[in-house]
Amino acid sequence: MEIALQNITKDYGSVRANDHVTMRVVPGSIHGLLGENGAGKSTLMKILSGYTPKTDGEIRIDRGIVEYESPAHAAGLGIGMLYQDPLDFPLLSVLENFKLGQSSSDMTALRIRLTDLCRRFGFTLDPDAPLASLTIGERQQLEILRLLEKGIRTLILDEPTTGISGTQKAALFSALKQLADEGRSVILVSHKLEDVEALCDRVTVLRGGKGAGEMDSPFDPDQLMTLMFGTRPKPPPRSAEAPGGPVLNFTSIHARGGRTGLKSCSVLIRENEVVGLAGLEGSGQGVFLRTAAGLIPPLSGEIHLKGQPMKRQNHHGFKRKGVNFLPSGRLEEGLIPGLTLAEHSALQNGGGFWVRWPGAIADAARRITNFRIKGEPNLSVESLSGGNQQRLLLSFLSENPTLLLLENPTRGLDVESANWVWEHLHRFCAKGAAIVFASSELDEILAQADRVMVFFNGAVIKDVRTQETDLRELGLAIAGRA
């Protein structure tokens, strides 16, 4: 079947996730959809699979325009998708997962079908095992078989190689090739160059919600990188002070959390250092920051702060040592929605039997002036713009922090606010603090950090000084090629 997406546009409120994207998939081909995080790949594919309604544009199947009502409708037309966040049922059995959505309700027949399909693709799945006991790779295999049984002729896979082992990846790729040989089309969504190179006949690259270009195999990686990230001028290196004594010392830390956890991480961060954490979202940066903030207790390994062991200390213990953490969810983890600026001041200053309102209001007013926040003491925090919320959070950092942990400190801020935030942060650094920040903007890391650590699948796969690296090298490392 031939699929043509024409001028697909999708708005989530004010965010335009897809902006007039056009893409054509030839029958029997493996088509890649490449782009960095947030480029709009998942959105486009959810539209094609009927999961999300589009704002504008046309979907044509075999030259006829189709309108979807639901994923079941798209499946009826022969399009099926493996979602980035798996849409399966961990507490149900393999066979039950296989059955759900199938028109047949004959369990015995379905069991035989499943066994047959497994044999055809060389998968081993126990029909009676609970799905939760399977690995991510096996769950994918089951989803593929289920969609095949449903009769789909175009299979979409959204980031299928994240979180699966090398052997499973090989099994997956050979199954996908087999499908293409049978005349079905496969759309492979990935941010990893290696996946696209290994498998795809043609690739569409998205950047910032727009189609950045298309290429046929064999691909030139440099050209693909340029399509993915654009050509951005390298910022001038920042003149930094020499790093001082040790601040944060991780010795083979293992921790759980996020999609990947944190694996065997050993790092030394010194005074005056600004360290940028790069990587796809959820590759371990968040776990790293939360472990360093004492929010996630490590499973094994040791943390030293300024040379002192931090075993059995919680977040408050870390805070007393001067560790400050600013999470990226400003309203989810940082501020308390519904409370006003003055109430936040009162909370911060704490103590006593009653709130001293005049003091709290004066304190809030002081923060507003000092941090140039556009707002009033008795305004609730969610009415502030993102930039002003960030300024307010910065105003609550302690005066002389030893370690600042920041998650996407300038996300959603305009350039002027972002610059202001960084100016402010570098002032802490000059006083001897160390700053560790995660950012999905490589430009920001190259401009603001002295050193960059690239996370991939829960591990640090690259740790270099920013002067000694560039956009392209970091982009490759992010895609798992250190």
Place this chain on the structure above:
Amino acid sequence: MTEIDLTILFAGVVAGAAPIVMAALGETLTEKAGLINLSLDGSILLSAMAGFAAAYTTGSLVFGFMAGAMAGAMVAAVVGIFSIHLNRSQVAVGFVLTLMARDLAYFLGNPYARLHGPQVPSLPIPLLKEIPFFGPVFFNQSLPVYFSLLLIGFCWWYIYRTPAGLRLRAVGEHPKAAYARGIDPRRTQMLYTLAGGLLVGLAGATFSLSVKPGWGRPQGAEGTGWIALALVIFGGWDPIRAAAGAYLFAFLQVMGIYLQGWFPSVPAQVFQVAPFPLMIFTLLFMNLAQKERVVIWSEGRPWFRSMLKWLWGKAPTALGKPYAPE
């Protein structure tokens, strides 16, 4: 010390547990779909009142049970509409309804208080009732009791063996995934909220027409709704284990009466209240079974492990979380 006649004791347990079984199974169905109907306690009273009033007025037990079922389904419909379609908090709506339904029952039921109304006759099953012990315990009962017994097996079969039951579990597990497979999560949730309410209503009518016949204030069914809610958790969202819990609770209650006779020096309240903390203790224990450390500790302690395994039950993953379509 009074002799215990085990046959009478267990026949009493089976009969007394009947409405609790119905309510717990109804709530299990609803919660399997991911929705909590917290209004059970008030719902049971309202349907007990409606059932008694209808049976008294019409003289027909069938109408009585129908009225009870309708009352239960109507309260459930309110919970369903507010939480599924209007996105209100299930817990808040359910809780308010509990109180409202209870007061409404007392208010509307006032004219029927302490009247002598129709009562479900006992209906021994020929031949089967002759079986020693099992005969009198299971087959010398009334229709609602037979219904409660059959319902256990039916619910289990329906939930775990039919395509509709599979869809029900799918919605409670992961409504978005269910949607991606062509199931309408909201319709499914509404359907099982109503079905659950219907069973809760039958439980209420069983109280006022059979187990604690008549209407009054208190009726005697007060508190059962909360126990049924706890039993769903106790049963690990499994109908058979929820029913087992209902029998355990009924057994503890009956034993309380016996123990009171044996130890007259102990205040009667101790035996009346004891089943409740015992249930809570069991719940605590069940929670333990899900703690990683406890599981690790239980390795190499087979008896403890098998006990944990039996107690292990997991709530439907999406329980209590409203489903919002894209």
